[in-house]
Amino acid sequence: MEKILDFKIKGRDFINAGESTSKMKNYFKKIGISSKIIKRILVASYEAELNVVAHADSGVMEIFVDEDKIVVTVEDEGPGIEDIDRAMQEGFSTASDEVREMGFGAGMGLPNIKRNSDDLEIESEVNKGTRVKMVFNVS
Amino acid sequence: MSEKEYIHTVTINKKRCIGCTRCLRVCPTKALRIRNGKAIILQDRCIDCGECIRVCPQKAIYSKIDDLDIINNYKHKLLVYSSVLIGQFKKYKNFKKILNLMSYLGFDEIVGVDIGALIISDVIRSFLKHNRDKTYITTNCPAVVRLIQVKYPSLIDNMLPFKNMMDVAGEYLKKEYMKKNQVKEKNIGLFYLSPCPSKAQAVYQPEGEVKRIFDGVFSMEEVYNNLRYIMEKKDIHLDKDIELENVTESSLKWSTLGDVDSQFKDFTSLRIDGIDNVIEFLEEIEEGDFKEIDLVDMYSCQNGCVGGVFTNENPFVCEHRIRHIASSFPDSVDEIPPICEGDYCSLSKPLKPRPVEPIDKNMSNAVKKMKEIEEVFKKLPKLNCSICGSPTCYNLAEDIVLNEDVSIYDCPVVLRRNLRNMAKDLFEMAGRIDPIEEKKDKE
Known part of the structure; x- marks a missing residue:
């Protein structure tokens, strides 16, 4: 598995969340990934990034190439997810009012990530942090 | 690809x-x-x-486009002109005088592209009523269509599946003329008077079409020069009454200024002009839809088609004149010209993406090359001065890795740094005394 890109994520910085998206997009276009798969990777990664922005102080996103797969990991030192199964349900949200007022936190984040990735692993420990690993088949 | x-x-x-x-x-x-x-x-x-x-x-x-005299190769000569033309004249604010003047160019029938706007706007309205799933993009500016094909292939499905207004106007004029005069298609030469190279290119290679619609295209510069020359002649008459039944204020404004709001009042529509603004918007659409926007009308040129490369008048002045002329026309017509014999508004075949080739067809090779490019890029000054012959330092890095003729020494900053280091080495080397000579001195 070879790392190709990495980004630091800053909590509560909604405006700059998404800058990584355009960098990833340009990179994927150049290495010849089809636009449909790029869109799925971007949607899932953006949601994962936003989860960090909305809940944690900081985090890291890393993108890897593994033969014919793209792997995106997003790791934070945030509050953690108490009940992952519940968080996977559409509409479930713990977002604060501040976050909801900005048009985020509708409870579609994790379901959206699941829908757009080919494989998803979530490890989380309350008060420690969360690690999301998304796998996309590109061939 | x-x-x-x-x-x-x-x-x-x-x-x-x-x-x-x-x-x-x-x-x-x-x-x-x-x-x-x-x-x-x-x-x-x-x-x-x-x-x-x-x-x-x-x-x-x-x-590189056609000369006006090619019209003589055809028995019947028809012209669709970009309505931007009517804003190019200082003393001819009267639309009918301009049309009279154009009748001296030698065409049998002339219509403005605004007739295409009138017809297609109705088709687009009924399409949008049933399709509110995404932000749709008009096909009016061929440079935008090709930009999407080349750089934003994922947005192909956001393009309206209809011809641009110039092609609709062309199809309409030809069909009407054939019906009215009982003429065979092969005897007709259909031409377009273009405000820009992008539309001229679309005449030679229309996207989403199986064959060409126009037989030739002229630049507005050339036709303007011709018209000015005709104006100097003494025996011209510009007061002949010409019936203008299919011209509306909104179709005239949309076809020249991209004034999309006036044509699509029941929808949320935006005009975006200037290629940098277009690119910024496409990037954003690609990263997430603007669900509240139904339609975007995009133009590569600043101010829309009045800012076309072949126009000679200041685009703001031209816009003012066109607004003035347009205001003398009714807001709508009782009956939109019939879409005769079949559907000529839809594209003949779906638009296809034409992405730039990936840097390597094999993904792991491509990743290797991306690493090399990054390594080279680190050594470059990031001034984007273009003196090396590539537009930006990143482009130079790409060109070095992907093209054997290009070297990092094409960068003047890197070259100078290297020369300076070499000179330092040379100076130091030259300052050393030859060990053999030293021995001789001691003796």
Whole structure:
């Protein structure tokens, strides 16, 4: 598995969340990934990034190439997810009012990530942090 | 990846080009390079927007299109003119006088592209009523269509599946003329009077069509010169009454100024003009839809088609004149001209993406090359001065890795740094005394 890109994520910085998206997009276009798969990777990664922005102080996103797969990991030192199964349900949200007022936190984040990735692993420990690993088949 | 050769009208006159790099810096798709002192066009990237023509101080870049006298090859000569033309004249604010003047050009029938706007707007309205799932993009500006094909292939499905207004106007004029005069298609020459190279290119190679609609295309510059010449003649009469039944204020404004709001009042629509603004918006749409926007009308040129490269009048003044002329027409017509015999508004075949080739077909090789490019890029000064002949330092890094003719020493900053280091070494080396001579001195 070879790392190709990495980004630091800053909590509560909604405006700059998404800058990584355009960098990833340009990179994927150049290495010849089809636009449909790029869109799925971007949607899932953006949601994962936003989860960090909305809940944690900081985090890291890393993108890897593994033969014919793209792997995106997003790791934070945030509050953690108490009940992952519940968080996977559409509409479930713990977002604060501040976050909801900005048009985020509708409870579609994790379901959206699941829908757009080919494989998803979530490890989380309350008060420690969360690690999301998304796998996309590109061939 | 392209299924057929890309035809371009944008051409470089090598005798005039001095390799000044001005064009490199404005090209939105980074399709230009200076090699051996002259500009060259990377064919798969060029979208014929004409920004390079606009800025070239040597007038070394031009658009290769038809001369007006080719109309004589046809028995029946029809012209669709970009309605931007009516804003080009100082003393002819009266629309009918301009049309009278144009009748001296030698065509049998002339219509403005606004007739296409009138017809297609109705078709688009009924389409949008049933399709509110995404932000749709108009096909009016061929440079935008090609930009999406080349750089934003994921947005192909956001394009309206309809012809642009100039093609609709052309189909309408031809069908009407054939019906009215009982003429066979092969005897008709259908021409377009274009405000820009991008639309001229679309005449030669219409996207989403199986065959050409127009038989030729002229630049507004050339026709303007001809009309000015005719105006100087003594025996012209400009007061003949001409019936204008299918002209409306909104179709005139939409076809010239991209005034999309006036045509689509029941929808949320935006006009976006200027290629940089278009690119910014496409990037954003690609990363997430603007669900509240139904329709975007995009134009490569600032101010829309009045800012076309072939126009000679200041676009703001031109816009003012057109608004003035348009206000004398009714807001709508009782009956939209019939869409006769079949559906000629839809594209004949779906638009296809034409993405620039990936840097390597094998993904792991491509990743390796991306690493190399990053390594080279780190060594470059990031001034984006273009003196090396590539538009930006990143483009130079790509060109070095992917093209064997290009070297890192093409960068003047790197070259100077290296020369300085070499000179330091030389100085130090030269300062050492030859050990053999030293021995001799001691003896």
